[in-house]
Amino acid sequence: MMNNVDTDKHFKLRKLKNKVFKYFLYFLSGLSIIPLILIILHIIKNGISAVNIKFFTSMPKPVGESGGGILNAIVGTLMLVTIASVMAIPVGISTGIYLNEHRKNRLSYYIQLSAEVLQSIPSIVIGIVAWIWIVLPMGHFSALSGGIALGIMMLPTIIKSTEETLKLIPHSLKEASLALGVPYYKTILKVLLPASLSGIVTGILIGIARIAGETAPLLFTAFGNPFLNFSITKPVASLPLLIFNYATSPYDDWHKIAWGASLVLITFIFTLNIFTRLFTKKYKVKF
Amino acid sequence: MDNIVLQVKDLNVYYGNKRVVRNLNIEIFKNYITAVMGPSGCGKTTFIRTLNRMHEFTPNTKVEGSIILNGQVLDKMDPILVRRRIGMVFQKPNPFPTMNIHDNVIAGYILNGIRIKKSALNAIVEDCLTKAGLWEEVKDDLYKKGTFLSGGQQQRLCIARALAMKPDILLLDEPTSALDPVATAHIEELIVELKKDVTILLVTHNIAQAGRVSDYVTFMYLGELIEYGTAEQMFTAPKNEKTNKFLTGAIG
Ligand SMILES: Nc1ncnc2c1ncn2[C@@H]1O[C@H](COP(=O)(O)OP(=O)(O)OP(=O)(O)O)[C@@H](O)[C@H]1O
Ligand SMILES: [Mg+2]
Numbered sequence: 001m002m003n004n005v006d007t008d009k010h011f012k013l014r015k016l017k018n019k020v021f022k023y024f025l026y027f028l029s030g031l032s033i034i035p036l037i038l039i040i041l042h043i044i045k046n047g048i049s050a051v052n053i054k055f056f057t058s059m060p061k062p063v064g065e066s067g068g069g070i071l072n073a074i075v076g077t078l079m080l081v082t083i084a085s086v087m088a089i090p091v092g093i094s095t096g097i098y099l100n101e102h103r104k105n106r107l108s109y110y111i112q113l114s115a116e117v118l119q120s121i122p123s124i125v126i127g128i129v130a131w132i133w134i135v136l137p138m139g140h141f142s143a144l145s146g147g148i149a150l151g152i153m154m155l156p157t158i159i160k161s162t163e164e165t166l167k168l169i170p171h172s173l174k175e176a177s178l179a180l181g182v183p184y185y186k187t188i189l190k191v192l193l194p195a196s197l198s199g200i201v202t203g204i205l206i207g208i209a210r211i212a213g214e215t216a217p218l219l220f221t222a223f224g225n226p227f228l229n230f231s232i233t234k235p236v237a238s239l240p241l242l243i244f245n246y247a248t249s250p251y252d253d254w255h256k257i258a259w260g261a262s263l264v265l266i267t268f269i270f271t272l273n274i275f276t277r278l279f280t281k282k283y284k285v286k287f
Numbered sequence: 288m289d290n291i292v293l294q295v296k297d298l299n300v301y302y303g304n305k306r307v308v309r310n311l312n313i314e315i316f317k318n319y320i321t322a323v324m325g326p327s328g329c330g331k332t333t334f335i336r337t338l339n340r341m342h343e344f345t346p347n348t349k350v351e352g353s354i355i356l357n358g359q360v361l362d363k364m365d366p367i368l369v370r371r372r373i374g375m376v377f378q379k380p381n382p383f384p385t386m387n388i389h390d391n392v393i394a395g396y397i398l399n400g401i402r403i404k405k406s407a408l409n410a411i412v413e414d415c416l417t418k419a420g421l422w423e424e425v426k427d428d429l430y431k432k433g434t435f436l437s438g439g440q441q442q443r444l445c446i447a448r449a450l451a452m453k454p455d456i457l458l459l460d461e462p463t464s465a466l467d468p469v470a471t472a473h474i475e476e477l478i479v480e481l482k483k484d485v486t487i488l489l490v491t492h493n494i495a496q497a498g499r500v501s502d503y504v505t506f507m508y509l510g511e512l513i514e515y516g517t518a519e520q521m522f523t524a525p526k527n528e529k530t531n532k533f534l535t536g537a538i539g
Contacts, residue, residue: 170381172377172379172381173381173383173384175341175344175375175377175381176377176381176382176383176394176445176448177383177394177398178341178344178370179339179341179370179374179375179377179449180370180371180374180394180395180398180399180448180449180452181367181368181369181370181371181395181399181452182367182395182398182399183367183399184344186398186399186400187398190397190398191383191385191398194385195383195384195385285384285385286384286434287384287434
């Protein structure tokens with residue numbers, strides 16, 4: 001029949017459309033990784049020559065002397081991340097538990113709303129708030145104020161991830177524990193939290209990755225420090241601050257250090273991300 | 288009578304304003320299996336959850352009346368203790384996913400922080416898994432995750448876990464409704480075996496199952512206890528018209 005030819009054509013056209021659409025998708029998704037690859041290549045190209053063991057273990061040199069490292073900034077960043085974590089992890093996990101346990105009450109609604117708003121507040125504003133709350137009363141910049149600013153930024157991520165993972169745990173699991181005569185609080189601590197550990201840790205790691213590169217909230221809190229400092233009540237250097245200061249300086253030596261520091265920072269964040277993936281896979285609990 | 292373990296008097300249970308259990312009176316006999324039957328939504332689950340005070344975790348629940356466990360008023364007891372004396376197995380198997388088989392059995396001890404000797408714990412594990420008819424199947428895999436077992440095996444693991452607390456009463460809420468016929472038969476055999484050690488309340492939709500395993504049968508309808516008697520009497524000569532209709536499949 002002559003109809004046959006028609007359908008055949010139609011079929012071919014459909015196949016072609018399918019193909020075109022498929023390659024179009026490939027193309028666009030390829031396009032979205034290009035900036036990332038370019039950025040990474042560029043940072044490696046400019047930064048790799050600055051990075052060696054000394055870069056990690058020595059202090060910055062005065063202008064004019066070549067070499068020098070970023071030990072103060074690495075120590076500072078680790079301090080800031082630690083302070084932020086110590087503050088945000090317990091508060092965030094507890095809040096996430098509360099939200100999951102009281103899904104319908106008014107307070108939960110407001111907490112959830114606040115967490116969402118908090119997530120969208122520009123980091124510089126959080127820096128200003130920390131400055132008003134902590135720097136002004138203390139009378140000087142400090143690692144503590146910077147850590148708290150970063151901790152506030154970490155909070156929403158941890159709250160959300162805790163709540164979301166707890167939500168996935170079947171109600172029957174909680175009942176199993178309660179029916180064994182296990183008190184409510186022990187049920188939460190010993191049954192629900194272990195079962196959602198992978199999700200919670202993932203949230204924490206993502207939170208750390210998010211704050212490790214923050215500069216704005218540190219400008220008037222941690223402030224930066226050209227010397228090695230271990231005291232939380234004194235100003236402290238950090239990788240992003242150092243990059244900012246060195247990159248905006250007029251000295252070529254310092255530009256090189258800024259590139260090197262960028263490479264270190266990016267590698268740190270990258271490693272965190274990869275680690276997060278591995279962790280999520282390995283410790284995912286099946287119900 | 289000292290062969291009554293549990294005595295329920297004028298029990299009313301409300302969700303908000305809705306009364307779902309109405310003036311329920313019953314006496315449960317020691318070391319027998321009592322089946323709780325009735326059409327969907329008649330309040331079976333609600334009823335048995337008040338017996339180990341699990342209803343306290345459901346918001347807006349109100350309970351009136353009294354329940355007496357071995358001469359003690361349930362309301363005056365520590366709820367934690369009540370739940371150790373009255374164990375519960377749920378419709379869907381729910382082993383703890385983070386624990387291996389061994390730890391699942393003694394989860395009640397681990398989670399409650401009850402410290403006893405390791406050898407004693409191991410003895411409990413073997414004893415309860417044996418009673419639950421699971422020991423031969425899992426004795427070489429005790430340290431594997433309980434969630435790798437089949438559905439029927441998981442349910443037997445949950446029974447072993449409940450037995451490990453040495454309860455007086457075991458509440459089973461449709462324990463086989465998520466299982467295939469072979470696994471179901473296995474659990475039914477097990478339930479009959481278990482009545483030597485514990486008193487069993489079995490909620491079931493399956494009339495044939497109630498016939499196979501139970502000694503006493505209760506029939507609930509719209510929150511009321513319509514009829515309660517020996518299995519023989521209930522299945523051969525029910526006194527109430529509704530019971531008869533339910534058992535012949537006309538309602539439910
Ligand atoms: N948490 C709750 N809040 C409000 N109403 C509820 C709640 N749980 C159950 N109900 C209602 O109470 C009544 C009894 O429910 P219940 O679960 O006890 O019935 P059931 O006999 O166990 O039913 P099924 O055989 O389907 O399991 C039903 O009408 C149900 O809709
Ligand atoms: Mg039910």
